[in-house]
Amino acid sequence: MKKQIFTIHGGDAFATYEEYLEDLKAFQIDLDGFKRSGWKNTLQNALGQDYDVNSPRMPNSGNAKYIEWKIWFEKMIPYMQDDVILIGHSLGGSFLAKYLSEENISKKIKAAFLVSAPYDTDGNREIVEFVLPGSLSLFEKQGGSIFLIHSKDDPVVSFKEFEKYQKALPKAKAIIFEDRGHFNQESFPEIVEQIKNLN
Numbered sequence: 001m002k003k004q005i006f007t008i009h010g011g012d013a014f015a016t017y018e019e020y021l022e023d024l025k026a027f028q029i030d031l032d033g034f035k036r037s038g039w040k041n042t043l044q045n046a047l048g049q050d051y052d053v054n055s056p057r058m059p060n061s062g063n064a065k066y067i068e069w070k071i072w073f074e075k076m077i078p079y080m081q082d083d084v085i086l087i088g089h090s091l092g093g094s095f096l097a098k099y100l101s102e103e104n105i106s107k108k109i110k111a112a113f114l115v116s117a118p119y120d121t122d123g124n125r126e127i128v129e130f131v132l133p134g135s136l137s138l139f140e141k142q143g144g145s146i147f148l149i150h151s152k153d154d155p156v157v158s159f160k161e162f163e164k165y166q167k168a169l170p171k172a173k174a175i176i177f178e179d180r181g182h183f184n185q186e187s188f189p190e191i192v193e194q195i196k197n198l199n
Helices: 017-026 031-035 039-047 066-081 093-102 138-143 159-168 189-196
Strands: 003-008 051-054 084-089 109-115 145-151 171-179
Touching: 003 093, 017 051, 039 051, 039 159, 051 109, 066 093, 084 093, 084 145, 084 159, 093 138, 109 189, 145 159
Parallel strands: 003 051, 003 084, 084 109, 109 145, 145 171
Antiparallel strands: none
């Protein structure tokens, strides 16, 4: 049986619709950004035929609402196998940490990877409904092997957010980079290696 992976992408969250509109107006278009596929889209090829990588599109990622992501994620759970591997990038990591800290999931999780995940801010603003609860003990209990991955030069999510995760999840494996920014590269060989090394 193939080893199953679900990756949850990032997004933006705003306290009000007006803040979201202001962000849309201020956003600078980068045509190269539209063409990039990113490591989440190349992960299947990098891992090979022994893995089944699922990358669902979460609802309204430009103005994400936790309840909407929760409803959508719960539709996927019946299709998950035991020993599923979960990967969350940016706000997707915050979502996984929050969901698995507040809800009992019916599947056994092999590992959970949080890549550049905000804890309660993204460095510049609050992440609103995605702010984590006071305790991550349920996440620690049911998240399998937990990996925290961050780069010190991340321009989106402050390294201080990573340090909050380290404090809340002292048993998690911390992987720190110096120069990977917000992990928007085409490939991510280090996460591929960690996944393949899971027992």
